[in-house]
Each structure stands twice: as structure tokens, then as C-alpha cells.
Amino acid sequence: MPNFVYLNNKYVNFKDAKIHIEDRGFQFSDSVYEVIKVLNNKIIDLDFHIRRLKYSTKELNFNIRINKNLLTEIFISIVKKNKLSNGIIYLQITRGLQSREHAYKKNLKPNIIIYTAKKKFNLPNKNYKGYKAITYPDIRWGRPDIKTTSLLANILAATEASKKGAYETIFFKGKKITEAAHSNVWIIKNHKIITHPANREILKGVTRTVLINVIKTQGLKLIEKEFSLNELFKSDEVFITSSGSLVTPITQVDKTKINKGKIGSITKALALTFYKSIT
């Protein structure tokens, strides 16, 4: 449990961080969020997260101007106050408080919460782990490119994965793969690295953006294109990326072993270069 929570201009104790029952985030998931990794006391890829937060709040017409300097100050301060070395910063902004009604009023005052959680990351060292994933239909709303807390479909998918002893759920829409319940999905076939294009069908992951730069600097072949369930099962390697999972190998999808159930060499090399580039 973290000691402190930033709640609307104040640092309060975790147990005292309370939000009104008519907050629209609570009633309607009318709310956006970011998860930012902290590795060895360092806040990682902050600019990308701020940029995406601006995008989310703008797309939903929240009554807020994201102030990068102020947020940076708060992040540094909460990491220090909570003595966080490795873990995540969680930020959530709701549209604000209003008597219950679907249509929102214009000048609501957003509620902002920021706190931290410790986390052990899957680092590409001798303990590096590959995981099982399951497939599941992508039944999310039509704008998963906005990072909202409307995550019911992701929650159902993640619970299904958990029941089956899997780490992640890979979403399919018709025959094509979009992304996963809390990460972006990549396949490798004949040394080509393939991932879904960053359009309105997926969340443009910060880890994805940074990894694309790493791939390019390594001179590897990257293709941003749609791929099918069949291509997923027949891949040489599969991995997922997110702020919480970094670059994590997927060694089994449903009942199919990928790369004979072993971590692929390209995935491991990428994970290592990625980790070095951000720390």
C-alpha cells in the first residue's frame, strides 16, 4: 500500500483519498488514465505519456489543460514521498462531479488522482520469463485508442486468462488480431517483426512507440500491418509490450506452443536493447 496519494492539489494518506459518489468516473467510467513505469528511481518515457494523456482528454473534451511541468513535479514528488524505486505511477483524471445524467455539462472540474505501486518487472536477465496467453473476442467499445477506464471488456478477458492460468489475453476481431487486454501484441515470422498499425482499433502503447525506435536503430525489419489469428499461431516468436510488462515473451497461445515453448532469441535481444535504452 502506498503512503501518499495526490488528490486534487493535496497529498493525502492512502486511506483518506476519497471521491464523491457522483463523480462521473465512478458512475460512468467517464475518465482517463496513464500508467508510467519507474525503474531504478527513474520515471520512464514521461513525454510520451503526457502526449497521450493530452490526446485522451482532448478526444473526450475534458475541461482541462494538461500542464506538463506541474505533472512532472507531482510525479517526482510522489515517487520520493512513497520511496518508490521500481514500480508504476498511476494517474487518473475524471471529467468531474455532476448530478447523475448521461450528457455531461461543459464546465465541470476534473478530479485528479495520482499514486504509486511497487512492481517486479520481467527483466531480460537469467529470470526472464515467457508466458501463456489465450485468445478472446475483442468486444471493446469503438475507441480503444483513447486510454479510458472503461475497461469492462478487458476485465472479462483478463479474468478468463487468469482462470486458465494465462498471463494475457490476445484480442481477435473477426479473423484479425488487434492487441491484448493490457498490452500491444507483436509476432515475428522469418525475421520480420509485425504489429497492428496504430489506428483507432488499438491503444498506441508508449512501450510500442519506444520499441519501434529501438527496432529501427537495430536495422531489423518492422512491418506495421494487420495479421490474422492463423499467422499468430504460426509465428516464430510472439511477444507483448506495455509499461507494466515491458517486452514479455509469449511462449504459448491457447494450446499452441510458440517456438517450442521457449523464449525466442530476437525477443530476448530486443528486450535487452529496449531495457538498456530506457534505463
Ligand SMILES: Cc1ncc(COP(=O)(O)O)c(C=O)c1O
Ligand atoms: C489495451 C492496451 N494496449 C496497449 C497497452 C500498452 O500501452 P503502454 O505501452 O503505454 O503501457 C496497454 C497498457 O496498459 C493497454 O491497456
